[in-house]
Amino acid sequence: MDGITPLDALIEHFNALPGIGKKTAMRLAYHVLDMDAARAKSLAQAIVNAKERIGLCRICYNISDTDPCRICQSTRRDKSVICVVEKPQDVAAVERMRNYHGLYHVLHGVLSPLNGVGPNDIRFKELVERLADGTVKEVIVATNPNVEGEATAMYAARLLKPLGVKVTRIASGLPIGGDMELADEVTVAKAIENRREI
């Protein structure tokens, strides 16, 4: 009669994960009980492993189980380009595309004065330091196309251009497969503003 059973405890843990409601948490917990023991142990171990073995790369601040990360260590990457992103998931998104061969820099946030996030609260200084030896010729700012992402891009441009690097911004416009009719007006405006001759 300790009040909380191991099953309740597991349901609560699952329920605490983002996007996992009470019902899904219950379904997952019962599924774990149905798994064979080795499989359940392996799931638990994967959680511990990920947490223990993954840290931040000392160069680009992406998550990695090696330091520097595999991308920073690679001899096949173009060291003259850095793609700046908000979070590690964004590196994964660009890598999935398979045709970007430069390096990355993960800011771990965006400038957001309203939320009290200034340049010193994200990995901005570390980005500037990487430009010191002159290897990097271009910085592609791939923060999200929203107010904070744009502000961060503007700030980066103002700060980095004087250092002699080209600062570029990812294009905004209609997503491939998108629909003019369904697109919001800001996106349509951007798509027209950024039109190019064909």
Add this chain to the structure above:
Amino acid sequence: MDGITPLDALIEHFNALPGIGKKTAMRLAYHVLDMDAARAKSLAQAIVNAKERIGLCRICYNISDTDPCRICQSTRRDKSVICVVEKPQDVAAVERMRNYHGLYHVLHGVLSPLNGVGPNDIRFKELVERLADGTVKEVIVATNPNVEGEATAMYAARLLKPLGVKVTRIASGLPIGGDMELADEVTVAKAIENRREI
């Protein structure tokens, strides 16, 4: 360069859970990386604990971390009634209602000749054994209201009635808050067939 990183391993484990697609698995894995270490360990431990400490009650075959389970051990439950369900989740559903005070019996399946599931493949014999001492006066068959659940209920009635117990079946009809217009015809037919005077 072992091919699979701890992050990929964790994503795969999450992706293997029911109803968790690739994108959700990635979101969950990144969330684990963001958790503090103690919390992640606690999640992993909850999985191991649930698996190691939960087994089946020797009386009702519900999942439990005690044996017999708390319900079978309780002196406050009515031992003259057994509610027969398909799976442990169904016990949880009835318990949530908070006004059933009898015992349970979990079959761990339903009769399904097409899938080769006969009475010996579910905990049927164990149910019959529980009726031997004459304490039980009523067996409520709460298998799901579908073909297999009904067949199981019919089988139970035929087998248990001769032993002198009352065998009842949960009602089928429109769910509370349901809508005649949206209900399927079999449910509407059942609701009308099972009508009662008011």
